[in-house]
Amino acid sequence: MFARISEAIDSRFNINESFKKNVLDHPVPPRVNFTFCFGGITFLLYVLLLVTGIGLLFFYVPSVDHAFTTVEYITFDLPAGNFVRAIHHWSANLMIVFIFFHMLRVFVYGAYKNPREFSWITGVLLFGIVLAFGFTGYLLPWDQKAYWATRVGVLMPGSVPVIGGFITKFLMGGDNIGALTLSRFFALHVAVLPIITAVFLVGHFLMIRKLGVAKPL
Amino acid sequence: MSNQDQCQSDSRRKFLAAGIGVISGVISVGVGGVVLTSIGAPAVTNKREGKWVEAGSAADLKPGEFNQLSISYDAKDGWLEAKIKQLVYVKVTGDDILALSATCSHLGCNVGYDEKTGGFKCPCHSGIYDATGKNISGPPPRPLDRLDAKIEDGKLKINTATKEE
Numbered sequence: 001m002f003a004r005i006s007e008a009i010d011s012r013f014n015i016n017e018s019f020k021k022n023v024l025d026h027p028v029p030p031r032v033n034f035t036f037c038f039g040g041i042t043f044l045l046y047v048l049l050l051v052t053g054i055g056l057l058f059f060y061v062p063s064v065d066h067a068f069t070t071v072e073y074i075t076f077d078l079p080a081g082n083f084v085r086a087i088h089h090w091s092a093n094l095m096i097v098f099i100f101f102h103m104l105r106v107f108v109y110g111a112y113k114n115p116r117e118f119s120w121i122t123g124v125l126l127f128g129i130v131l132a133f134g135f136t137g138y139l140l141p142w143d144q145k146a147y148w149a150t151r152v153g154v155l156m157p158g159s160v161p162v163i164g165g166f167i168t169k170f171l172m173g174g175d176n177i178g179a180l181t182l183s184r185f186f187a188l189h190v191a192v193l194p195i196i197t198a199v200f201l202v203g204h205f206l207m208i209r210k211l212g213v214a215k216p217l
Numbered sequence: 218m219s220n221q222d223q224c225q226s227d228s229r230r231k232f233l234a235a236g237i238g239v240i241s242g243v244i245s246v247g248v249g250g251v252v253l254t255s256i257g258a259p260a261v262t263n264k265r266e267g268k269w270v271e272a273g274s275a276a277d278l279k280p281g282e283f284n285q286l287s288i289s290y291d292a293k294d295g296w297l298e299a300k301i302k303q304l305v306y307v308k309v310t311g312d313d314i315l316a317l318s319a320t321c322s323h324l325g326c327n328v329g330y331d332e333k334t335g336g337f338k339c340p341c342h343s344g345i346y347d348a349t350g351k352n353i354s355g356p357p358p359r360p361l362d363r364l365d366a367k368i369e370d371g372k373l374k375i376n377t378a379t380k381e382e
Contacts, residue, residue, distance in 0.1 A: 024234050048248060055252035059296070066296070073296030079258040083251050 029215040036213060038102035045095040046197070049133075052088040053190065060140065062186035064179050067142035092134060099127050111214035119211070122204045129197050136189040142182060150185075151177055263295055267378020272305070275368045283308045283330050283348075285319075288375055305364060305375060306330060306337070316366035316375055317350045323357040337361065 010016050028036075059078060061070045074081040103123065106112055112120035139150040154177065157167040173180030270290040278284045283306045292301045304319035304327045317337075319327045326341040336353070337346040344355035351360045365376035 024230070024237075044244075051248055051252055055255055058256050070296050074255075077296070078255050079262060080251050080254040081258075084255050087248065087251070 028213050031216045032213060033216070035101070035105045038098050038105055042095055042098045042102055043201070045091045045098060046201075048087060048091040049095065050194065052084050052091065053194075055084045056088060057190060062140065062183050064142060064182055067140065067182060071141045071143075092137065095130060096134065099130060103127070106214075109214055109217060115211055116207070116214060119204060119207045122200050122207070126197065126200050126204065129193055129200065133189065133193050133197075136185040136193070139182060139185045140189065147177060150181070154181075259295060263293075265292060265301070265377070267376050268292075269374045269376050272307070272366075272373045272375045275309070275371050275373045278307060278309050278373065280309050285330060286373075286375075288377070290377065301377075303377065307366060307373065307375070309368075314366040314368065314373075315349070316364040318362040318364055320362065321357060322352065322359045322361060323355070328361065 056074065059070055059074050059081065061067060071085075074085055076082070106120065106123070135150075135153055138153075139146045154168050154171040157171070158164045160167060169175065171181070171184075172178075173184050268290065270288045272286050272288045286305050286307055287302060288305060289300050289302045291298055293299070294301070306317045306319060308315045319337075321328050321339040321341065321344055323339065323342060323344050326339050328337040328339045328344070328346065331338045331345075334345075335348045337350070338344070339346075339355070339357070342356050344357035345353050346357065346361055347353050349360075350363065352358070365378070367374050
């Protein structure tokens with residue numbers, strides 16, 4: 001039955017052939033090596049973060065009364081909860097590492113040069129967004145480390161001339177780190193940043209499809 | 218490219234395509250399985266456990282008729298220590314204590330005591346029970362749950378676990 005359904009779909013949309021042509025048999029320059037995988041690995045980690053993040057959303061409650069309790073529940077009581085959280089944690093850390101390797105490869109190969117300047121620009125913006133993901137996500141467990149790390153983080157922009165004080169207050173949602181800080185970091189982390197990331201990723205990917213991978217040295 | 222080369226290259230392509238498929242499958246099933254396990258687990262592990270709850274002084278109960286009591290007790294509700302409230306009807310006849318859960322066996326509304334018939338009526342879909350809790354008309358598929366009850370040191374105690382009828 002499965003074969004018949006897949007055949008019915010394929011006879012209408014020709015998915016198998018276009019998958020073969022556009023993915024499996026997609027031409028790449030000779031002598032590309034494993035360092036060209038770092039961008040793809042970063043994307044894989046982003047997908048892992050989306051999936052495990054949605055899993056965590058089923059249990060996490062972004063309020064100062066319950067955030068730590070729910071994280072404790074996920075970690076110690078929920079079957080496989082610690083595993084989901086661990087994948088989220090390690091994928092987040094590895095994502096930064098692989099972005100670094102990806103950028104290093106692009107830099108060394110000179111792949112950011114004409115005509116790929118906009119790939120680099122969107123890439124750098126994506127890197128900034130990922131750092132924002134890390135910063136906002138770090139607060140959510142609402143433990144001592146989260147609180148003090150965020151305190152240091154939000155006070156840093158305070159040294160920006162003129163508007164620094166406002167940026168700090170905007171990030172904290174007022175004069176101190178509390179209920180409003182947690183909920184706005186949560187909103188940024190699970191709604192705003194994922195959508196912005198998706199938009200920039202689509203641009204990043206369309207450009208590489210259009211221009212192709214830069215030839216190796 | 219000779220025929221043999223073409224053939225080699227084809228089988229290599231097939232091998233790589235299969236490899237990509239297997240690796241993608243393992244990652245999807247692995248991560249998906251772990252996430253779905255944690256999402257689904259509370260359906261099995263987050264149980265309401267029966268415990269003995271004090272429901273007031275036995276002397277306050279009117280003998281021979283149904284007394285409507287609201288019992289509340291602490292229970293674990295996922296990550297929360299929650300107060301659970303439950304409505305029960307208790308009738309003491311001599312040494313015999315009949316404790317019925319007010320939860321309708323149809324869709325879980327609280328049934329009300331009907332003074333005219335001496336039985337119970339559910340306000341949601343007009344399920345009717347008689348004075349023993351037996352379902353006599355309307356949609357309820359089975360009688361009201363009976364709860365274990367006892368009187369100790371003049372206090373009425375009710376077990377929140379429902380007995381299988």
